[in-house]
Amino acid sequence: AQKITQTQPGMFVQEKEAVTLDCTYDTSDPSYGLFWYKQPSSGEMIFLIYQGSYDQQNATEGRYSLNFQKARKSANLVISASQLGDSAMYFCAMTGTDSWGKLQFGAGTQVVVTP
Amino acid sequence: EAGVAQSPRYKIIEKRQSVAFWCNPISGHATLYWYQQILGQGPKLLIQFQNNGVVDDSQLPKDRFSAERLKGVDSTLKIQPAKLEDSAVYLCASSTRGGRDTQYFGPGTRLTVL
Numbered sequence: 001a002q003k004i005t006q007t008q009p010g011m012f013v014q015e016k017e018a019v020t021l022d023c024t025y026d027t028s029d030p031s032y033g034l035f036w037y038k039q040p041s042s043g044e045m046i047f048l049i050y051q052g053s054y055d056q057q058n059a060t061e062g063r064y065s066l067n068f069q070k071a072r073k074s075a076n077l078v079i080s081a082s083q084l085g086d087s088a089m090y091f092c093a094m095t096g097t098d099s100w101g102k103l104q105f106g107a108g109t110q111v112v113v114t115p
Numbered sequence: 116e117a118g119v120a121q122s123p124r125y126k127i128i129e130k131r132q133s134v135a136f137w138c139n140p141i142s143g144h145a146t147l148y149w150y151q152q153i154l155g156q157g158p159k160l161l162i163q164f165q166n167n168g169v170v171d172d173s174q175l176p177k178d179r180f181s182a183e184r185l186k187g188v189d190s191t192l193k194i195q196p197a198k199l200e201d202s203a204v205y206l207c208a209s210s211t212r213g214g215r216d217t218q219y220f221g222p223g224t225r226l227t228v229l
Contacts, residue, residue: 004157033215043204045158045220052215091157101146101213102171105157 002027004092006106013082013113020067021077021109023092032096034075035103036066039089048090051075079111087113116141119221121207127227133195136224139188140209146170147184148218149192150206158206164190165213194226202228 003026013019025034036048051059051066059066067076075094079086089110093103120139128134140147145166150158161180163170167187175182179198184190194201204223210216 035217037220043223043225045206045208045223047217047219050215050217093157095215100170101148101163101210101216101218102160103148103150103158103218105159107155108157 002029002032002094002096002104004094004104004106006092006109008109009107010110010112013111015084015113015115016081018078018080019082019111021079021090021092021111023075023077023106025073025075025092025094027073027094027096029096032094034066034068035093035095036064036075036077037091037093038086039091039108041088045091049077082113084113084115087111119207119209119219121205121221121224123224124222125225125227127229128197129229130199131196133193134197134226135194136192136205136207136226138190138192138207138221140190140207141219144209144211144219145187146210146213146216147190148208148210149182149190150208150220152204152206152223154203161192161205163213170213197226197228199228202226 032053034051038046065078092106147164149161152158162172164184182192206223208218208220210218
């Protein structure tokens with residue numbers, strides 16, 4: 001069985017600062033994928049970034065980067081130069097071979113960016 | 116390219132009534148997912164379709180929930196009869212082939228059961 005843990009229920013960050021959102025996972029599957037999604041108050045889930053378990057390099061997408069530490073089973077999201085529009089709920093999710101396509105989500109972290 | 120479309124955006128019903136939600140995935144996406152997101156939680160998969168066949172419906176409460184994707188394109192999720200605990204946001208997502216392909220989500224339908 002897979003499990004995703006996000007231990008930070010909420011956090012405040014000042015505009016233009018960087019913020020790290022924690023995500024740890026547990027799986028016995030050697031092949032898996034890790035995703036981060038953003039959910040603004042409007043409700044839509046917006047895909048941010050993906051990391052495969054066999055990827056050698058950490059994934060980056062614009063201001064988003066994923067700090068993947070496989071031995072520690074962590075996949076933290078780093079948002080650089082925070083903007084007011086980054087205020088949202090952020091979810092870490094994973095899928096593996098035995099749950100092909102099914103995303104297992106964490107509980108989420110609420111981020112509020114202040115001026 | 117158009118995203119995942121869902122309707123209605125909001126629905127309020129009384130318990131024991133029935134309700135249906137519609138989803139149209141991104142063109143060409145073979146895999147379609149329905150998730151239930153209860154307030155304060157992450158989404159939970161209800162059912163996954165590959166074309167018009169069901170891949171996973173292990174967490175679908177089949178005594179009251181049903182879903183279909185008859186022509187392998189759009190899909191309908193139905194609840195009959197609704198219970199108070201069905202109040203949630205119902206999210207539809209699609210991906211190219213399934214597996215680790217990125218899932219793209221629609222805006223969701225917020226259901227309130229009174």
